[in-house]
Amino acid sequence: MPRKAELRGGLFRHLAALMSLLLVACGPGPSPDAIRMGLASAPDNLDPRLATDASSERINRLLYDRLVELDASGMPVPGIARWERPAPNHYRFFLAPDRRPFHDGSQLTSADVKATIDFVLDPKNGSPFRTALALIERIETPTPEQVDFYLRRPEPLFPAFLGVGIVPAAAAARGHPFHERPLGSGPFRFLAWPSTERLQLQRLRDGQRFGFIQVKDPSVRIMKLLRGEIDLLQNDLPPELVDFLDRSPKVVVERAPGTNFSYIGFNLDDPDTGRLPVRQAIAHALDRNAIIRYLMRGGARPAQSLLPPEHWAGGRGLKPLEYD
Incomplete structure (x- = not known):
């Protein structure tokens, strides 16, 4: 079984847009008990109502289900619920009949959805998602499968704001420490977190175990990958190290468009x-293609806006500023 290491690059606004990379290490397979993934930083908070760092967000997407997901173009699509819009200020969501239960065996219902969003909206909880959801005037749950959101004003993009992972209301009422012992209904369940640097999850569909191991230094992560001490890497590698791995017979690098960006x-x-003339002069003085070629080692593309062209609002017709 080959070991894999995935790197997500991103867009460089004004400078260049990185491309995503998938690194596959070929060699002795991992133990049958766990696939090990090397992380540049460990997750900080596994409570989806509060977490904001990238590592926590990635892990939480495995542990918790959401009403709404975003497709490759950034458009909202059904997660565990479909929706309709009876009125400009009213969205009605219906939970999927085949949704997973929470990992403690309890059924996910509209009451759990309401409790999760109510927590986010309560100022004393300090949720970073409160601002996006503050337009909610009230939430009603006429049935266990139906959730009605009444808004203070019409908002056509409202479904896209509902990407918060749902937690069980009963456990939340008991003060369950989701931040360190996550309990959701996602495709992975929490096993253990014996130390900050080592998190253990299990995939529900086949029982496969995964270990998430913090290795801060990128050179050390690469050496651990090549020695078979970890099986996957995602992101956070300098371009010169990606080039090194690309030349290694033990590693396969796969690339896809990224969404991060850098700017001046x-x-x-x-x-x-x-x-304005000074800013325009600086913008035209940047040789983006040279930056892409020599600094990013070809793993980038010029950016024409804040959003990638694949995004529904990415401005495909815009052109990057010319080097002059």
Whole structure:
């Protein structure tokens, strides 16, 4: 069984857009008990109502189900619920009949959805998602399978805001520590977190175990991959190390478009950079293709806007500024 290491790159606004990479290490397979993934940083909080760091978000997507997902173009699509819009200020969601139960065996119902969103909306909880959902005026649950959201104003993109993982209301009422002992209904369940650097999950469909191991130094992560101490890598590798892995017979690198970006920011209060002609001159002075070729080792593309062209609002007709 080959070992895999996945890297997600991203867009470089004004400079370049990184491409995603998938690295597959070929060699002795992992133990049948666990597939080991090397992380640059360990997750910080496994409560989906509160977590904001990238590692926590990726892990939480395995542990918790959401009403709504986003497709490859960033458009909202049904997660565990479909929806209709009876009125401009009213969205009605119906939970999927075949939805998974929570990992403690209890059924996920509309009451759990309401309790999760109510927690987010309560200012004393300090949820980072409260601002996006603050337009909710009230939530009603006429049946265990139906959730009605009444908004303070019409919002055509409202379903896209409902990407918060759902937690069981009963466990939340008991003060369950989701941040360190996650309990959701996602395709993976929590097994153990014996130390900050080592998290253990199990995939429900086949019982396969996964270990998420923090290895901060990218060079050390690569050595562990090549030695068979970890089986997967995702992101967070400098381009020169990706080149090194690309030349290794033990590793396969696969690429796909990324969504991160980098940019140069200007202080508009500064007497120089506050002037539009100065900012335009700097923008045209950047040789993006040279940056892509020499700095990013070809693993990027010029960015024409904040969003990638694959995004529904990505502005496909826009062109990157020319080097002059």
